[in-house]
Structure formats: structure tokens, C-alpha cells
Amino acid sequence: MARSRNRRDFIRDLGLSAAALPFVLNLPGLAFANQARRKQRLVILFSPNGVVPETFWPDQDGEKFALKESLKPLEPFRKRMLVLRGLSDKVGGDGDNHMRGMGCLLTGVELNPGNIQVGTTSAGWSKGHSIDQEIRRHLQGDGATKTRFGSLEFGALVPDRADTWTRMVYAGGNKPIAPIDDPHQMFAKLYGRVKDQELLGSVLDVVGDDLKRVGRVVSAEDRRLLEEHAAHVRELEEETKVASKTGAVAHPVPELDPGLKRENDLLPKISKTQIDLMVQSFAADFTRIATLQYTCSVGNARMRWLGIDDQHHELSHQDSDGAKKKLTKINGWFCEQVAYLAKRLADTPEPGAGGSLLDNTLIVWTNELGQGSSHTLDNIPFVLVGNGLDFKMGRSLNLKNKSHSRLLLSLAHGFDHRLKSFGNPTYCEGGPLSELV
Numbered sequence: 001m002a003r004s005r006n007r008r009d010f011i012r013d014l015g016l017s018a019a020a021l022p023f024v025l026n027l028p029g030l031a032f033a034n035q036a037r038r039k040q041r042l043v044i045l046f047s048p049n050g051v052v053p054e055t056f057w058p059d060q061d062g063e064k065f066a067l068k069e070s071l072k073p074l075e076p077f078r079k080r081m082l083v084l085r086g087l088s089d090k091v092g093g094d095g096d097n098h099m100r101g102m103g104c105l106l107t108g109v110e111l112n113p114g115n116i117q118v119g120t121t122s123a124g125w126s127k128g129h130s131i132d133q134e135i136r137r138h139l140q141g142d143g144a145t146k147t148r149f150g151s152l153e154f155g156a157l158v159p160d161r162a163d164t165w166t167r168m169v170y171a172g173g174n175k176p177i178a179p180i181d182d183p184h185q186m187f188a189k190l191y192g193r194v195k196d197q198e199l200l201g202s203v204l205d206v207v208g209d210d211l212k213r214v215g216r217v218v219s220a221e222d223r224r225l226l227e228e229h230a231a232h233v234r235e236l237e238e239e240t241k242v243a244s245k246t247g248a249v250a251h252p253v254p255e256l257d258p259g260l261k262r263e264n265d266l267l268p269k270i271s272k273t274q275i276d277l278m279v280q281s282f283a284a285d286f287t288r289i290a291t292l293q294y295t296c297s298v299g300n301a302r303m304r305w306l307g308i309d310d311q312h313h314e315l316s317h318q319d320s321d322g323a324k325k326k327l328t329k330i331n332g333w334f335c336e337q338v339a340y341l342a343k344r345l346a347d348t349p350e351p352g353a354g355g356s357l358l359d360n361t362l363i364v365w366t367n368e369l370g371q372g373s374s375h376t377l378d379n380i381p382f383v384l385v386g387n388g389l390d391f392k393m394g395r396s397l398n399l400k401n402k403s404h405s406r407l408l409l410s411l412a413h414g415f416d417h418r419l420k421s422f423g424n425p426t427y428c429e430g431g432p433l434s435e436l437v
Contacts (some may be wrong), residue, residue: 020210050372065396086399095123101368102297106130108423155179316372362388389414
């Protein structure tokens with residue numbers, strides 16, 4: 001109760017507007033800030049259509065491993081990463097492997113029967129909620145770790161349709177959560193702006209006097225964080241103004257087809273902007289749980305900025321040397337996005353504490369398939385980066401066909417959420433992965 005009174009009194013005494021609240025509610029120096037314990041964060045990043053095993057998995061196990069071409073962008077973080085080979089999605093039931101690969105990836109439970117038809121098989125939504133939402137509930141139920149947003153779901157070129165292939169996050173059975181793949185919409189969600197995009201440029205003008213009042217009564221460290229937060233918002237506003245004049249940023253991206261070349265070719269820009277917004281949301285303690293979904297299962301983006309005009313999913317069905325070379329390049333680009341996120345987190349100081357955001361964040365990069373050409377659910381890629389969950393990092397492990405549900409359970413345990421099982425208990429036999437710690 002004291003925390004709530006402190007917050008209300010602070011807002012009332014300074015006469016702050018509602019628009020200023022995202023900037024000040026989680027300053028670490030304030031009495032009502034969430035500083036009771038270490039801030040742990042989780043990011044789950046998804047890219048589709050499997051990998052090329054021979055250019056992805058290290059040949060060595062243990063601490064002395066070399067990164068192959070697909071993982072080379074993460075070389076600066078090799079001592080802070082875990083490459084987990086041998087995790088398999090063993091969840092059976094309805095749906096083809098793309099469906100189950102996507103819908104069971106974070107839920108660890110079967111899909112409901114449904115009318116999404118592929119050949120002779122069909123399926124609906126997942127029967128349960130996803131692990132990010134389980135951890136979200138755990139944190140939000142604890143007053144010391146409650147944040148403004150329990151979780152944030154980012155997207156990049158997610159098709160404008162809702163089906164089993166396009167959703168990996170679930171609030172519950174038959175309750176998929178759509179990612180926000182328009183950075184302007186995410187910006188509006190974070191800063192509570194009005195729908196008219198032209199007014200996005202006025203955020204700091206509206207709250208400028210409020211921020212000056214706050215700056216006079218907080219510590220030097222909190223004042224620095226306020227200034228950094230405001231500078232980031234101003235930078236986004238300037239980009240928004242330019243984009244509005246040039247048309248360089250579109251409205252929510254519809255299902256990809258050859259007629260949507262401009263949106264498709266904006267994926268690098270969308271990716272960078274969404275990652276920047278995510279990192280800023282962590283620095284402001286808006287949330288501690290986030291997901292970032294690139295396209296979707298059976299995603300068919302064309303990576304023309306890499307000199308590849310083929311559609312990604314169509315290319316993943318091929319097994320020729322030429323196709324493998326292109327797919328390796330595509331997965332290398334996705335790895336670059338993970339590396340960019342890791343660097344942004346590593347370069348951002350942890351507010352109110354020593355170290356960086358990466359010291360308290362775990363990135364989990366994954367996929368719905370092990371290999372696109374075979375549609376296998378064995379050897380699902382899981383690459384972990386960061387020190388958020390106190391796993392023993394700097395290793396490549398072969399887990400030899402263990403259930404990926406045990407990794408989901410390990411993530412919960414890493415947040416001190418001691419579940420006995422998650423999803424279908426059958427796939428959690430053996431408990432959390434002891435190899436991680």
C-alpha cells in the first residue's frame with residue numbers, strides 16, 4: 001500500500017500529466033520503483049523455416065567451440081551464449097509440422113482440432129498458454145516486479161491474417177496474441193499517443209514542462225535516465241516525421257505477395273526500429289518480457305537486400321548447394337538481428353545498478369523447424385544469449401533428443417518460478433534441463 005501512496009503522492013504533488021507517466025513511473029531512484037530485487041528479463045525471438053544444419057551447428061561441444069557461418073555474427077558474444085542442439089518438439093496431435101512447430105513451440109501442448117487444412121491434416125489454435133505468458137503472470141503477481149506492461153509482443157512483416165502459422169504467443173487455450181509489427185503502433189502503445197499518426201511528433205512538447213519539474217526533484221542518475229529516454233523519443237519522432245513525408249514507413253503489413261515489394265524490402269528498417277523500441281522499453285522498465293516474431297511459420301519474405309529474390313519458405317524446401325548457400329545467408333541475417341539486440345542491451349547501462357541490460361536479460365532465438373527441407377521437429381534451433389537467468393553460458397551443448405518442453409520449464413525456473421511441468425506434463429519428464437546450470 002505504501003508503494004501505491006508514494007506513486008500517487010509524487011504525481012499529485014508535481015502535477016504531472018498522464019502523458020508524462022511513461023517517463024517517470026519506473027525511475028530507479030524513486031521510492032515506488034521496482035528495485036526490490038534483480039531485474040530479470042526474457043526475450044524470445046523467432047525466425048522461420050528451419051536452418052541448414054551443416055552451416056549452423058558447431059562441430060564441438062563444451063566451451064571450446066567455433067561458430068559456423070550462420071552464427072558468426074554472434075562471435076562477440078560467444079562467451080555469453082549457449083547453443084543448444086538436440087532439443088526436439090515432441091508434441092504430437094493435429095496439424096502439420098509447420099503448424100505444430102509454431103503453435104507448440106512456446107506452449108508445449110497440443111493444438112486443438114480445427115478447420116485450418118493442409119493436405120489431409122487440419123488443426124486449430126493451441127490448447128494452452130505460452131511460457132512467456134506464464135512468466136508474465138508470475139512476475140505481475142509479485143508487487144515487487146510488476147511493470148506497466150506485463151509483456152510486449154513485437155513483430156516484423158507478420159501477415160495480416162490470423163491462423164495457426166502466424167501466432168506463437170498464447171494467453172490461454174484458443175487465445176492467440178497478435179504481435180504488433182508496425183513500429184508506429186508500438187510507439188503509440190508505449191507512449192499512449194492518440195491514433196492520428198501526425199500527432200506523434202508532439203509527445204515531448206506535451207510533457208516537456210512535466211519532465212523539467214521531475215528533473216528538479218530526482219537524483220542525478222534519474223535525471224540522466226530521463227534525458228536519455230527523452231532523447232530516444234525525440235529521435236523516433238524525427239524519424240516519424242521523415243517517414244510520414246516520404247512514405248518510407250507503412251501501415252500494418254498485410255500478407256506478403258509480389259505486389260508488396262516496398263513493405264517487404266523495409267524489413268531491415270522495421271527490425272532495427274522494433275529492437276530499439278524493445279531496448280528502450282526495458283531501460284524504462286515498461287516490461288521484462290518481450291517477444292519478436294519475424295514473419296511467420298511458412299514465412300515467404302524475399303531477402304532482396306541480401307541479393308536473394310527467392311521466397312524464403314519456397315527456398316527452404318530445396319536441398320541444392322545453391323539453395324543452402326542462400327538459406328545460410330538468410331539465417332546469418334537473422335543472426336545479425338540477434339547480435340544487434342545483444343549489442344544494444346550490452347551498451348545500455350542497467351538503470352539504478354551496475355552492469356548492462358544484457359547482464360540481466362536472456363535472449364532465446366528459435367524456429368518452428370529443425371530443417372526446412374525435411375520439415376523435421378528434431379534439433380529445433382535454440383540459441384541463448386545474455387546472463388539474465390544465471391545459466392552457465394559460453395558453451396555448445398548436444399542434448400541428444402531431449403524434449404524442448406524441458407527448456408520451457410527451465411526458463412520458468414530461471415525466474416524462480418518452480419513449476420513441476422508446463423504444457424503437457426508428458427514432455428516435461430526429467431524436469432528442467434540440469435545441463436544449463
